[in-house]
Amino acid sequence: MLVxxxxxxxGSHLAExxxxxxxEVRVLxxxxxxxxxxxxxxxxxxxxxxxxxxxxxxAVRGCSVVFHQAAMVSVPRSVAxxxxxxxxxxxxxxxxxxxxxxxxxxxxxxxxxxxxxxxRPVLPCREDAAPAPVSPYGMSKVAxxxxxxxxxxQYGLSTVSLRYMNVYGPRQxxxxxxxxxxxxxxxxxxxGRRPVVYGDGRQTRDWVHVSDxxxxxxxxxxxxxxxxxEVVNIGTxxxxxxxxxxxxxxxAMGVRPEPQFGPERSGDVRDAVADIGRARELLGYEPRVxxxxxxxxxxxxxxxxxx
Ligand SMILES: NC(=O)c1ccc[n+]([C@@H]2O[C@H](COP(=O)([O-])OP(=O)(O)OC[C@H]3O[C@@H](n4cnc5c(N)ncnc54)[C@H](O)[C@@H]3O)[C@@H](O)[C@H]2O)c1
Numbered sequence: 001m002l003v004x005x006x007x008x009x010x011g012s013h014l015a016e017x018x019x020x021x022x023x024e025v026r027v028l029x030x031x032x033x034x035x036x037x038x039x040x041x042x043x044x045x046x047x048x049x050x051x052x053x054x055x056x057x058x059a060v061r062g063c064s065v066v067f068h069q070a071a072m073v074s075v076p077r078s079v080a081x082x083x084x085x086x087x088x089x090x091x092x093x094x095x096x097x098x099x100x101x102x103x104x105x106x107x108x109x110x111x112x113x114x115x116x117x118x119x120r121p122v123l124p125c126r127e128d129a130a131p132a133p134v135s136p137y138g139m140s141k142v143a144x145x146x147x148x149x150x151x152x153x154q155y156g157l158s159t160v161s162l163r164y165m166n167v168y169g170p171r172q173x174x175x176x177x178x179x180x181x182x183x184x185x186x187x188x189x190x191x192g193r194r195p196v197v198y199g200d201g202r203q204t205r206d207w208v209h210v211s212d213x214x215x216x217x218x219x220x221x222x223x224x225x226x227x228x229x230e231v232v233n234i235g236t237x238x239x240x241x242x243x244x245x246x247x248x249x250x251x252a253m254g255v256r257p258e259p260q261f262g263p264e265r266s267g268d269v270r271d272a273v274a275d276i277g278r279a280r281e282l283l284g285y286e287p288r289v290x291x292x293x294x295x296x297x298x299x300x301x302x303x304x305x306x307x
Pocket of ligand 1: 033088112
């Protein structure tokens with residue numbers, strides 16, 4: 001099995017789960033946002049970009065499944081550097097698919113994104129709605145899904161795209177201007193700083209625990225169905241706003257958060273929640289981790305600040 005981006009947040013949890021199941025695991029990662037320490041012991045690590053053809057071919061050789069998690073993941077960075085985003089996320093995905101065809105891989109599972117929906121007023125988001133991304137990042141993820149489908153059709157490769165909603169859990173990076181909300185909140189609360197909320201905090205998201213995303217990947221990899229480019233939402237089907245998440249996290253950490261409000265971020269969507277009917281039907285997926293439980297566990301791993 002190959003996990004691209006396996007030194008990152010989601011990829012490292014996936015690599016760990018695959019090792020626990022007894023699989024041989026290779027991780028290919030350029031460490032642009034991932035860290036070497038995230039790669040679980042027992043996985044073979046290749047430090048390279050998916051854009052490095054020779055390294056990628058060597059990494060894919062002999063693998064039955066490729067989990068393509070590597071990407072430029074930051075929406076604001078994609079707005080600042082659209083060409084680089086397309087190079088990493090679209091060209092990078094094409095390279096992974098071509099290498100998979102050459103190596104006769106049996107399936108590629110792609111980390112797509114709920115960013116494909118853009119700022120849709122019709123909720124919950126269903127996969128049959130026309131994509132309407134509002135950022136280069138979202139657009140690059142839709143292009144990746146299309147590549148998955150085209151490579152199935154043209155080269156007979158089995159592929160599936162999992163549109164993750166807002167993933168949270170341990171090992172998500174809390175640092176930098178592009179950090180995901182939950183990890184940035186946890187890190188600020190732990191350090192006794194005021195968490196920064198961009199916009200009014202009433203934006204809603206479908207928060208899905210990383211262990212549920214890992215389960216979805218394992219189900220997608222092992223499904224006996226003939227998967228050929230299907231797009232599948234992976235979320236919880238519930239939404240909660242940022243201020244409610246912050247309050248729940250504060251409660252779990254034993255502090256009363258006093259948010260500091262910043263400007264709305266360009267490219268951010270207002271509301272999002274997934275319809276997960278297709279994931280249930282096609283993959284037998286069922287989210288297991290309730291948001292409050294997931295946040296409480298995160299608070300434990302972040303170290304509670306209770307006296
Ligand atoms: N975290 C979320 O809420 C979320 C939501 C939707 C989709 N996704 C997708 O899930 C995947 C994993 O995201 P994450 O949250 O774990 O982010 P992450 O930044 O922790 O992981 C991405 C990993 O990819 C690596 N990488 C980036 N460009 C690379 C390249 N060209 N070649 C090789 N490695 C490269 C990074 O070093 C990093 O380790 C991404 O494709 C992302 O778009 C994440």
